[in-house]
Amino acid sequence: QVQLQESGPGLVKPSETLSLTCVVSGFSISSGLYWGWIRQPPGKGLEWIGNIYHNGSAYYNPSLKSRVTISVDTSKNQFSLKLSSVTAADTAFYYCAYYEGYFDYWGQGTLVTVSS
Amino acid sequence: SVLTQPPSASGTPGQRVTISCSGSRSNIGSDTVNWYQHLPGTAPKLLIYSNNQRPSGVPDRFSGSKSGTSASLAISGLQSEDEADYYCAAWDDSLIGVIFGGGTKLTVL
Numbered sequence: 156q157v158q159l160q161e162s163g164p165g166l167v168k169p170s171e172t173l174s175l176t177c178v179v180s181g182f183s184i185s186s187g188l189y190w191g192w193i194r195q196p197p198g199k200g201l202e203w204i205g206n207i208y209h210n211g212s213a214y215y216n217p218s219l220k221s222r223v224t225i226s227v228d229t230s231k232n233q234f235s236l237k238l239s240s241v242t243a244a245d246t247a248f249y250y251c252a253y254y255e256g257y258f259d260y261w262g263q264g265t266l267v268t269v270s271s
Numbered sequence: 272s273v274l275t276q277p278p279s280a281s282g283t284p285g286q287r288v289t290i291s292c293s294g295s296r297s298n299i300g301s302d303t304v305n306w307y308q309h310l311p312g313t314a315p316k317l318l319i320y321s322n323n324q325r326p327s328g329v330p331d332r333f334s335g336s337k338s339g340t341s342a343s344l345a346i347s348g349l350q351s352e353d354e355a356d357y358y359c360a361a362w363d364d365s366l367i368g369v370i371f372g373g374g375t376k377l378t379v380l
Binding site: 191193200201202203205206214215216217250254256257258259261262263264 | 272303305307309313314315316317320321326356358360362366367368369370371372373374
């Protein structure tokens, strides 16, 4: 059974960089298709951030592309999200998930608040 | 959202409800549609994939369909535990990425 777990700071200051890691267990990250990040601002809907293949090739949401970097570390079986120059609008629950044309395995999510 | 869903839907226990998802040729019109159920405080759950396929463990009360640039999720024999937010999603060839509908909040009266 594929399991994903997000980790990272729950509070980030405006203009700084949000960094989250998703550890994958029960499945080799190199054996999968894509690994993705999705977020949900409080009271709003789901927003796709981006997907990455185990070889490092990635797709990003055009609205976030200039600020987003997703990377993968196959040796640690994990992948990471960096979102730069954050503002209060980036406050959200962040989820990592496995994508094979659909997101069928999800992490439990982590709340990141952007505030000084 | 590029995919349009009604913001809310409701029904009484035992009823059948449907939730629509309207898109365009670059997304629903050219790719498959997936549906997710999201309960507050939990991770979203894949409910329907590839337009009408149910993952293991999803009751057959849930069904999906697609026609042209629109899709719909049907829930029959509505139960109180079905009260949740429902999202459609698809790949968009123009945006080159995954798009979600705005979500539909289902209330069981």
